[in-house]
Amino acid sequence: AKREGRNQSRIYTADMSTQTQARVALEKNLRRALAKREFLLHYQPQVDLQTGQIVGMEALLRWQRPGFGIVPPAEFIPVAEESGLIIPIGEWVLREACTQNKLWQDAGLPSLRMAVNISARQFGLNGRFMTEMVDQVLKESGLMPEYLELELTESLVMANPEQTAHILHRLKDRGISISVDDFGTGYSSLSYLKRFPIDKLKIDRSFVRDITHDDADAAIVNAVISLGHSLNLQVIAEGVETTEQLEYLRQEGCDGIQGYLFSRPMPAIALTQMLRKVRPF
């Protein structure tokens, strides 16, 4: 039994070090990817449920890794966050998204709001860094702040509420919109909703998936829509894949949807084609 125990612990140690090695290698590759411009953004439209028009889009990070194809963010964002690399990567994302949005506007396409995901690490210890970075990017890209929206998760906003409230108010003062991503999956206290200058709630895909045949999910979604509206917030549902889900959400008064039903996230050039058409549905 003793020998077995020792073996187990040795295997365990070997596993850990393999994991650590993989993590270190990934971190190195991410650093290189940033320098070699291997990142790109895909954009997913957000559609107004009343008018059927595209009213905004979300920028989603992709890594075009030579020899691996397109790597989804779930495979590298966690390491980027832990290593702190999300700070320069996130800055790149913001700059690219704002620049692209300005290009679309300059091309005479309808002016839309661009939503960009922000990690807790980007808020940092010193909030000035975040606001200065955003100011700098807006200035360089020439994008009006009204056309930028930042998506934050509940865990981010609750990690350091005082600090976060301060930064969010400063961003809000500039005309930037703030939305709470994956709403309902994070911190359970809702008190932040009245303290922070939030514009929009995004209902997480996990609640939307079974909305038409799971009473509990339907009840949660209905409650989020009423809560949002009574606080004067926009409510948008993510992960909408079927017309049944769309009709349900429309009936319940949800303001907008984002999901494969309407469009998958796509490269800028494909979205340009879509934006040239008048009405999506």
Ligand code: C2E
């Ligand atoms: P998220 O912010 O919740 O983004 C929505 C995710 O749902 C995207 O996955 C999108 O492709 C996917 N999605 C959209 N519609 C549907 C649908 O109808 N069905 C299904 N099954 N999925 C749908 P993606 O692009 O793989 O991104 C995953 C996560 O990675 C994002 O979740 C976000 O948390 C993170 N992420 C992506 N880009 C960035 C970024 O630039 N910065 C940071 N910090 N995080 C990012």
Ligand code: CA
């Ligand atoms: Ca998001």
Ligand code: CA
């Ligand atoms: Ca989300």
Ligand code: CA
């Ligand atoms: Ca989500």
